[in-house]
Amino acid sequence: MIARRVYGFVRAASLFAATALFAVSGREAIRALQGDGGAFVIAALIAAIVLGLLRAPAAHFERSVRPTPASDRVGLLVPVLLAVLVTDGWVWAALCNVAAYLVRPTRRRSSLRERIFGAALRVPAWYAGSLAAAPLHDAALARGAAPFLMFVAIATVYVLLSDLLWVDPLTAARQSRSLARVWNRHLADRGTMLTVLAEAGWAYVIVRVTLTDGAALGAATLAPLLVLAVVLVRFARLNARLHRLALSREAVDAMLRASDPQPQMRSLLESVDPRITRESVEIAAYGRGGADRWSRVVRFGPPVAESLERHGLRVLLELQVTGEDRADETHDDGIVSGYAARDVHGRLRGALLVYRAHGGQAHAEPRELARAALELGPLLGEYGAIAATHSAATIDTLTGLPNRRGVTRSFEEAMEYVRAGGTYAVLLLDVDHFKSINDLLGHQTGDRALAQIGRIIADNLRGVDVAGRFGGEEFLVLLRDAARERAMHVAERLRSAIESGGITYSDGKPVTVSIGVAYARSVDGTADVVERADRALYRAKNAGRNRVVESPLVAV
Structure with missing residues (x-):
């Protein structure tokens, strides 16, 4: 001072x-x-x-x-x-x-x-x-x-x-x-x-x-100085452009490795104007995974009021519907400005959102923010294509849930969370007498039954929980921060919802599932937890099916 x-x-x-x-x-x-x-x-x-x-x-x-x-x-x-x-x-x-x-x-x-x-x-x-x-x-x-x-x-x-x-x-x-x-x-x-x-x-x-x-x-x-200055300016701009392309390539490489592209995206914004990351900015992708919807990729700068953040969704929708390159929303808590990020063909690939409180200092000029969005366009296009490829490789097309590969990756991340001090409960579900459905009603009916069970599981979980098709008629559910009481409650709710879900065997009786419940410990590997859940599931089958059985080894 x-x-x-x-x-x-x-x-x-x-x-x-x-x-x-x-x-x-x-x-x-x-x-x-x-x-x-x-x-x-x-x-x-x-x-x-x-x-x-x-x-x-x-x-x-x-x-x-x-x-x-x-x-x-x-x-x-x-x-x-x-x-x-x-x-x-x-x-x-x-x-x-x-x-x-x-x-x-x-x-x-x-x-x-x-x-x-x-x-x-x-x-x-x-x-x-x-x-x-x-x-x-x-x-x-x-x-x-x-x-x-x-x-x-x-x-x-x-x-x-x-x-x-x-x-x-x-x-x-x-x-x-x-x-x-x-x-x-x-x-x-x-x-x-x-x-x-x-x-x-x-x-x-x-x-x-x-x-x-x-x-x-x-x-x-004096003339050679002017000529040299023009040449050097052009070279410097080309060098800056090549630098941003290199950052984009590194971000794409990070996405392909399924790692966090945030450092490269931050460097890309800073290469346009270092002051951009001092704003409350957010990068959103459009069309990620092939769907016509927005998904938030990364955020930088000071936190944003939740009420103002909701107006960011309206700005994104306005950019999508109007086709304009900029949209603004004013709220009691501040102003949200959105800059469309388009690829070389002019297709909308994402947006750069800027949140500012009324009377707050503007660190970056609108033209620099628009320039940053322009640089982000091709990168977000690659991001969407990579996300679609990842989805195709990790999503089970029948149920819409992650496949074994996808849920296993989530399971590994869950174990990192457990080793950091968190807790996870694991449910292993198996459809009772599923072979009879395929044999007596046909494989198409069996596929419809699995799809319906997948939807029921997805509808009965929180956003932080993960469920996936683990193989055949087996499903794996990962419950984050779930104590024994909650884990057993969720397992029983899933069992009951599937039983009353309108899926029937050839004799008209409802299709049921057996569920084994296990708890992850910091010393476990994923195979250890699955083995305990599988043993509990086996006991549920032996006890008459259509029931929930808990592993005797409980994490404390």
Whole structure:
């Protein structure tokens, strides 16, 4: 908090100092423009504005460890500003820097007042640069390698000192970070050092040509900087795009391995704009598993009020029905905005939802959120296809329940939960005299009976419980956090519901099931629990069928 107050004070002081310095030195700087010196200053000002539009200018070359929109903006202002400093003085160098700063594009709209305060911070560094102007001027006029090396050395030292003693402390104060950390990160970046050397070398070329061959040729030496900036911006954008494609591939790989794709999705959002994950955002997929419905994939950021979360469903439905790329819902608790995620063919694959309380801070701009949704579209398309493939591989088509493979996977996850301190009860159901149904009524009737039993089981379980067809006429049910009383109650309810479910044998009597109940312990494997449930089921069969029998070994 104190650091940010110091930063605000320095900004105000810099604006006052800049105004005073321009007032005192401005007229003298104008009179000092002789001959075609004014033409070079105008050319440099235009170049600075163009470079400012391509990126946010600074006294140093900004780099990013991970490609982000910030790294799309390539700054090559230093050669221009150094050249103006040497040929026409610090006033014009500062003016070029201020102009470039004022026109720079930003992801967050800032007021003119804020831009002016920020631009004023550039002036003191160039005023201090007037101390280096004379030695740089003399080195540029002298011939030979030694004056060139001296020019590069003086210019490099000046730029780095400006960074370390002015820009970095301001950055640390604005972000409330340790100055030592900022310095360490800056000094460890060899790319920045090499870039400053290269920029100082090109500044020498500009100054040398301008002083010896005139402003026209000097202005021409600015053109390669503009061309290079455009090329580097395109390369940076391509690099960021390739980075996002790599993240999408990693997320798809995670889905194929049936693991959590959340880290890759988070990185994908951050690669578009790091501030997105500071919002209360949610990624939803449409058409997962081949069904025309929405499913929530992952959520980031602060928690959301339950009432506001319900409005997210309305936003998703609006995106689906209207075909629009954005939908908004306003509620007493806040605003929900949805951005459609479409694949390359324009088909709806999902959405990015943003929840904001009334008066809450907006961290990311709508255009960046729409861009993130655009990047998510192909990934969510793959997600839906993979989910459909997983469903086909793990769902029993007859009953609609997970097949043996699917319920076994859920069983393994349940055992991890038990080892972490939770509890699970396991029910093993077997249809009594099922062979007689197939033999006397036919296999189609047997299939209809299994399908009906599967529906009855599914209708009598909670959302956290899992049931699956374990093989043939056997069903496995996993009851989460179920004590003995609840486990036996659920087992008896299932037995009774199936008996009264309207399924009959050839003699008209109702189809029944026998159920064995076992309890998972932290020392068990899945086979151990199934074996105990199977033994209990065997006893139920021997005791006359159509009954529930509990394993004597109960977890405590």
